[in-house]
Amino acid sequence: MKKSWKEMDIGGLTEAASSLKFKTGSWKSFKPITDLKKCINCMICVVNCPEDCIPSKDGKRKDTDLDFCKGCGICAKICPVKCIKMEEEQ
Amino acid sequence: MPEIKALTGDQAVAEAMKQINPDVVPAYPITPQTEIAMTFAKFVADGDVDTEMIRVESEHSAMSACVGASAAGARAMTATSSAGLALMWEIVGVASGLRLPIVMNVVNRALSAPINIHCDHSDSMGCRDLSWIQIYSEDAQEAYEHTILAVRLAENKKVLLPVMVMQDGFITSHSLENVEVLEDSKIKKFIGEYKPHKPLLDIKNPVTYGPLPLQNAYFEMKRQQIDAMENAHKIFLDIGEELSKITKRKYYYFEEYKTKDAKAVIVVLNSTAGTTKAVIDRMRQEGKKVGLLKIRLFRPFPYKEVANALKDIKFAAVLDRSDSFGANAPLYSEIKNSLYDLTKRPKLQNCIFGLGGRDISEDDIEKLFSDLLKGNVSDKVKFIGLNE
Numbered sequence: 001m002k003k004s005w006k007e008m009d010i011g012g013l014t015e016a017a018s019s020l021k022f023k024t025g026s027w028k029s030f031k032p033i034t035d036l037k038k039c040i041n042c043m044i045c046v047v048n049c050p051e052d053c054i055p056s057k058d059g060k061r062k063d064t065d066l067d068f069c070k071g072c073g074i075c076a077k078i079c080p081v082k083c084i085k086m087e088e089e090q
Numbered sequence: 091m092p093e094i095k096a097l098t099g100d101q102a103v104a105e106a107m108k109q110i111n112p113d114v115v116p117a118y119p120i121t122p123q124t125e126i127a128m129t130f131a132k133f134v135a136d137g138d139v140d141t142e143m144i145r146v147e148s149e150h151s152a153m154s155a156c157v158g159a160s161a162a163g164a165r166a167m168t169a170t171s172s173a174g175l176a177l178m179w180e181i182v183g184v185a186s187g188l189r190l191p192i193v194m195n196v197v198n199r200a201l202s203a204p205i206n207i208h209c210d211h212s213d214s215m216g217c218r219d220l221s222w223i224q225i226y227s228e229d230a231q232e233a234y235e236h237t238i239l240a241v242r243l244a245e246n247k248k249v250l251l252p253v254m255v256m257q258d259g260f261i262t263s264h265s266l267e268n269v270e271v272l273e274d275s276k277i278k279k280f281i282g283e284y285k286p287h288k289p290l291l292d293i294k295n296p297v298t299y300g301p302l303p304l305q306n307a308y309f310e311m312k313r314q315q316i317d318a319m320e321n322a323h324k325i326f327l328d329i330g331e332e333l334s335k336i337t338k339r340k341y342y343y344f345e346e347y348k349t350k351d352a353k354a355v356i357v358v359l360n361s362t363a364g365t366t367k368a369v370i371d372r373m374r375q376e377g378k379k380v381g382l383l384k385i386r387l388f389r390p391f392p393y394k395e396v397a398n399a400l401k402d403i404k405f406a407a408v409l410d411r412s413d414s415f416g417a418n419a420p421l422y423s424e425i426k427n428s429l430y431d432l433t434k435r436p437k438l439q440n441c442i443f444g445l446g447g448r449d450i451s452e453d454d455i456e457k458l459f460s461d462l463l464k465g466n467v468s469d470k471v472k473f474i475g476l477n478e
Contacts, residue, residue, distance in 0.1 A: 010287070
């Protein structure tokens with residue numbers, strides 16, 4: 001929906017946490033494919049992800065949130081057991 | 091009762107800041123502004139104000155801290171000059187883009203290179219397109235009163251734009267003048283309590299400041315800034331009228347000095363207006379019809395009102411204390427624009443003077459008036475005081 005300048009708040013003010021609606025994952029040209037069976041849950045990728053889009057719960061690494069992953073490949077590079085592969089987006 | 095104090099332009103501004111009692115003042119010293127921050131720091135140390143003074147490591151940080159404080163909901167002020175304003179540049183645009191009502195005193199000083207600490211207007215004119223309201227002051231009294239007015243104008247809900255208040259480096263900032271300092275209680279009442287628009291510290295109503303609007307919304311936000319400037323044009327007069335009730339002085343877009351029947355008029359900013367008035371008084375005694383148009387509000391620029399003020403004048407000289415190198419000088423450009431729609435308009439002479447603090451004398455101004463009265467006007471720029 002296109003908003004008129006008269007309806008918008010000034011200075012670009014928006015509601016809090018509005019970045020959750022901004023799916024930057026569409027920017028990537030490579031996406032990480034993680035083999036969770038091989039993953040040793042060391043969490044190195046979780047703390048190094050610059051987009052904070054690798055979730056974890058109860059000591060387990062979960063699947064990367066591709067809505068926000070920009071495909072930088074840091075996770076694949078630093079994974080000690082090489083369970084993350086970068087694949088070209090089609 | 092108002093009190094007459096012997097103050098420099100810088101001290102007068104610090105006095106205004108003391109009465110405004112801002113929440114946060116981040117400042118970095120730079121000649122000739124230093125005395126503002128220095129005098130104000132003493133007020134903070136003596137407990138005369140409640141201000142949190144932040145001694146930052148640069149002007150870029152000074153304006154950044156102003157932006158942070160203002161977004162959080164604080165009334166923030168700072169002061170700078172020349173290279174300090176240049177270093178601030180990136181954040182100067184952030185302040186206006188985020189619509190933060192910061193008030194900054196700019197003590198006009200030439201930009202480097204070559205390095206020079208004296209007065210010209212290249213610093214503030216350089217950022218005339220950054221969506222800050224700009225008010226120019228002839229003397230310490232005006233710098234004092236404009237600073238007070240600026241707070242109200244910036245914080246007006248229909249404006250919410252930062253304001254820059256100028257005065258001439260050294261000429262005004264370091265000259266001792268009689269300044270009428272108004273009663274604290276009256277200024278406190280005039281300024282009122284600051285009610286910020288959606289402050290970050292209102293944690294019950296969280297907001298995002300500074301998001302990333304790309305092709306979808308950036309344009310609309312700039313359109314809002316244009317609208318705010320248009321509002322400021324009218325609201326400047328309303329607030330000025332309110333201040334007039336306390337000071338008994340007028341705050342119109344410009345001051346017309348003996349222009350009613352004038353044949354030749356000089357248009358100028360800041361302290362040179364004072365010199366021009368002295369020359370006019372002398373020449374008027376000799377029956378010469380000369381006058382002055384001193385521009386106070388440069389942004390938003392009062393085009394229609396200027397056109398109206400100049401329409402019956404035969405010859406006008408516009409004196410710029412900075413240039414736009416390769417284009418018309420800033421003030422000349424606006425004055426010429428103002429006159430475009432008139433069928434009968436004065437012949438204009440553009441003059442550039444005083445760069446890097448080069449003095450302009452009463453004799454220079456008298457000679458200019460004499461040339462104008464003779465109709466001696468050329469489309470070539472006159473460089474007053476230049477060693478040809």
